[in-house]
């Protein structure tokens with residue numbers, strides 16, 4: 548399956564590679580992953596997206612958790628079309644994009660549509676290809692990936708320049724985050740990850756969690772793990788989830804909202820990576836940077 552996918556993407560890459568790079572602003576692609584579900588990926592994706600929008604970036608959030616879509620639920624959006632309509636050729640990507648709070652744009656996933664959780668290699672490549680339509684219209688693409696290490700998670704992490712791994716201080720989350728990093732590095736040569744400690748009791752605890760995981764990763768895997776930061780455990784965030792409003796909008800002065808604002812400012816300072824690892828990453832960067 549993964550080999551098929553690689554072949555499909557390689558074929559698409561070679562058919563596109565004649566497009567030459569130009570000076571268009573590069574789009575930063577950030578994949579949010581975690582291994583374990585329920586640790587806060589969607590909240591991180593949404594609130595980081597809102598916070599980046601608030602400081603002037605054009606942000607698109609893609610709900611790539613195709614098995615169990617929930618960005619639209621988290622935002623209380625009624626969405627009519629989703630990626631399956633793009634896959635079927637009925638809608639363009641532009642037509643399925645909906646606007647959320649603070650100008651954040653969202654591509655809804657297909658809630659409950661089983662097929663979406665099991666895209667073929669070409670369909671998966673097709674989604675990535677469809678992004679060429681958005682060239683020049685966005686600065687940051689955030690991809691909220693599925694739990695586990697499904698093919699789609701691997702594809703999106705490889706396509707992104709930045710992989711943010713969300714982890715909480717519980718054994719299952721730590722083990723699953725490690726397993727995800729292990730697969731992405733050992734089988735797909737990803738070498739750099741950013742760790743976000745969510746639901747931390749204190750900022751220090753977030754940092755300790757990072758150091759613990761970084762030590763194991765650096766000892767057993769050939770990767771570097773950077774510390775992105777922490778988001779505190781926050782009842783306001785839970786209330787916001789109930790209200791279907793991002794906490795950064797519902798309670799902009801809450802502790803978690805302040806943390807997201809801080810993280811957005813950090814993203815602003817991330818250098819644009821120079822070395823590109825892997826053809827898919829190159830492929831997607833090409834899609835965004837070339838004017839076709």
Ligand SMILES: Nc1ncnc2c1ncn2[C@@H]1O[C@H](COP(=O)(O)OP(=O)(O)O)[C@@H](O)[C@H]1O
Nearest residue numbers: 584585586587588589590746779780781784788
């Ligand atoms: N920082 C936080 N503080 C308190 N609760 C949180 C926090 N982040 C996430 N949660 C809780 O965890 C639940 C799952 O979060 P979600 O973002 O949907 O996780 P995932 O996308 O990884 O499955 C939320 O509904 C919320 O109740």
Ligand SMILES: [Mg+2]
Nearest residue numbers: 588589612617
């Ligand atoms: Mg989620």
